[in-house]
Amino acid sequence: MDTGFDLRQHGGVDVFLRDCPTRAVLELIASKWTMLVLVALEDGRPMRFAELRRRLDGVTPKVLTQTLRALEREGVLTRRVHPTVPPRVEYQLTKIGQEVxxxxxxxxxxxxxxxxxxxxxxxEFDERAACEPPEVTAQERA
Structure with missing residues (x-):
């Protein structure tokens, strides 16, 4: 299948290649929790960890922490620690974070x-699938 112009020969990237660095970015952005964090922060207002956790119903602290760190590493958001006791930490989208x-x-x-x-x-699909035998593809026959 032709995926379009092959940029590899010109030093560019090709997302269809296994080792293309763009794939890691797409994988991060396509994550359910990443998408929800981006929408939660999209209005530009900084949010604290607990606010984000309440907003993202069902996310565990561990997964939220991993998601926020990955987004910070990629430059999508900033993490600001205020020198208070206890420390107050806020997250806010960067310029590229606002774009995405x-x-x-x-x-x-x-x-x-x-x-x-x-x-x-x-x-409709589920009703049809319940009445029909499953279709066998050529790959499944092999």
Whole structure:
């Protein structure tokens, strides 16, 4: 399958290659918790860890910490520690974080706008799948 112009010969990146560094960025951005953190911080207001944890219902402290560290490492957000007792830590999107946050917000808006159609398609598929024998692909036959 032709994936378009091959930038490798020109020193560029090709996301379709296994070792392309862009894949790591896409993997991080595509994470459910990353997307939710980006949307939670998208309004530009700094948030504390506990605020984010309450906002992201179901996230564990460990996963939230890992997500925030990964986003900080990639330059998507900043972590600011205020010299208080106990220390107050706030997270805020950087410029590139705001850019990707806007994209993720668009995906969120699209998801909400199309939820009824998606749920109807899911229901139709499940009903059809319950009545039909599973289709066997050529790969499964081999």
């Amino acid at each position: 946050g806007g994209l993720v917000q668009s995906i969120t808006d699209w998801s909400q706008a199309n939820l009824a159609a998606i749920q109807a398609a899911r229901k």
